[in-house]
Amino acid sequence: MRCYKVGIIGCGVISKTYIKDIKRLFQNNLDIVAVSDTDLSKAREKAEEFQINRFCTPNELLDIEDIDIVINLTPPKMHYSVNKKILQSGKHVFCEKPISLSLDEALELKKIAETKKLQIGCAPDTFMGSSIKTCSKLIEDGWIGKALYVNANMMSCGVETWHPAPVPFYQAGGGPIFDMGGYYLSALVMLFGSIREVYSCSRTGFSEREAFCGPMKGKKFQVQTPTFYSVILQMQSGVVVTMNISFDIWNSSLPFMEVYGTEGTLQIPDPNMYGGTPKVFRKEQKLGALFDAGTISDSPYSIPEVYQNVGNYVRGIGVNDLAESISRGVRCSANIDLAIHVLDGMLSIIHSGETGQSISLSTSYSEESSI
Ligand SMILES: NC(=O)c1ccc[n+]([C@@H]2O[C@H](COP(=O)([O-])OP(=O)(O)OC[C@H]3O[C@@H](n4cnc5c(N)ncnc54)[C@H](O)[C@@H]3O)[C@@H](O)[C@H]2O)c1
CATH class of the missing domain: 3.40.50.720 (NAD(P)-binding Rossmann-like Domain)
Incomplete structure (x- = not known):
């Protein structure tokens, strides 16, 4: 090309x-x-x-x-x-x-x-990185059997700790769902297919924030969006996802994303990153001869990434994929249909938080379509 x-x-x-x-x-x-x-x-x-x-x-x-x-x-x-x-x-x-x-x-x-x-x-194009692609292959190859449930968590204390222009993140169009939800939703859609319905509960933990860096350092500003969402997603495949996305949390030990399947559990690295080590816990670690003999660990096993890791925090893979796709005349991977379905998911989560009603999405996503 x-x-x-x-x-x-x-x-x-x-x-x-x-x-x-x-x-x-x-x-x-x-x-x-x-x-x-x-x-x-x-x-x-x-x-x-x-x-x-x-x-x-x-x-x-x-x-x-x-x-x-x-x-x-x-x-x-x-x-x-x-x-x-x-x-x-x-x-x-x-x-x-x-x-x-x-x-x-x-x-x-x-x-x-x-x-x-x-x-x-x-964006997000992080699902094209080595860690989520490896997780996708592990699921496809049956390492955890049929996926049943997912628990996902984006527990952060807010962008004002590192971003020099934090105010828009707390105004309309900001908030943790628009800022970070896309990483989680696009990974979920690529791994488990379309989202069917969402329910969410939202809160604003702090009505005022302080900028900790940049030209605004030391200045206070008002928060105009919810900054905590507790969400239930039903995927069309039947997989049920429980998810917390927040700017209100100082520290947490909850996993970024865990998938619970009929044969085991898969720990997925941070969906905001391109690289990271997946971990698998198989049911044999709880049951059977190896367990009885005490010869198998009861901790999850690290699985090497089976695709090239070009760095954990990387940007530009989606742009390269777009150029390659234009050259080949095919739809790019981080395409507009995926972006629309993920946006539908984010808007539905925000709307559900405002109304207290569960919301059925009006869009779906298929990897099969062409341009
Ligand atoms: N900062 C991050 O770590 C990060 C990570 C991933 C994605 N993003 C996304 O990248 C985008 C930019 O984020 P950022 O953190 O770099 O923001 P930023 O506020 O640091 O920079 C945005 C820039 O856009 C310019 N700008 C504003 N309106 C413009 C216009 N109409 N035409 C041309 N320039 C205009 C501003 O002057 C500013 O320099 C956002 O969508 C954000 O969600 C940011």
Whole structure:
């Protein structure tokens, strides 16, 4: 395949990881030719740091004719409008999560892309990393039998401990579901298929937060979204998931994700990461001759990742997959249909938390569809 020319819109915190990893891992397929931001000084900083030839405004970037793919790294509330402009300029999009803040907007983006014969890729793409892919293979190969239940937990104390611009994470379009829910939902959908119904209970643990770093350090700000969700998901396959997603927790020993099957238990590493060691506990460890003889451990066994681990915290695999998919004329893995179903899941969880009602999703996802 040829090398695809890439532009970036939004040069904040995560842009550094994207640029570094694309240059480290995918330089044969992806060439970052320009970076842009509404704050030009941020674009200049990234261009200088990574020897990128051009920094400019977002509109100037969209006017560069030979750019094939634009990566949208703006804050979530800007995703829809920036994605729309990228598509209207005739370029493929890879957007950070979520694709937009409403289903109608996401469906409109899909329609524009179809009309213009363009592809949309959307984070999270962490399910393409070595750890979740290994877990998928372990499940497929029957290591834990038929999956029955899942327990998943994203227990964090909030982004203000590390992000220099924390306020949007606590406004409409922020909160732990929009920020982190996508990692868990996309992993669940890739492992167990579509989500059928959700019920959630939401709370706001702290009405005010304090920024601990960046230009706002020491300043207090108001919290305008729930920051704790306790969720039950019913998957179409019958698998039942219980999940906690929170910005209110100082520390926790709950697992990131555990799958309970008819033949054993699978411990899945952090779905926000690309690499990590899965662990399996088989029923033989509780029952049978090996157990009776005391010759088998009663702890879960670490399973080596059977796909290449290119690092635990990596960004850009989805952009590379998008370029390869465009080249082969197939739908990319972190595709718009998956992004829409995951968004439907996130919106349903938020809505259920507001209303106290369980919600049936209006979308489903199949890996089989084409573009
Ligand atoms: N920070 C992380 O660790 C992280 C990790 C994974 C995903 N993400 C996702 O990446 C996206 C960006 O996050 P971030 O932490 O880098 O945010 P950030 O606030 O650090 O940076 C966003 C940048 O976008 C610019 N911007 C805002 N509106 C714009 C517009 N209309 N056009 C062009 N530029 C615009 C801002 O000036 C800023 O430089 C979000 O969707 C976030 O969910 C972030």
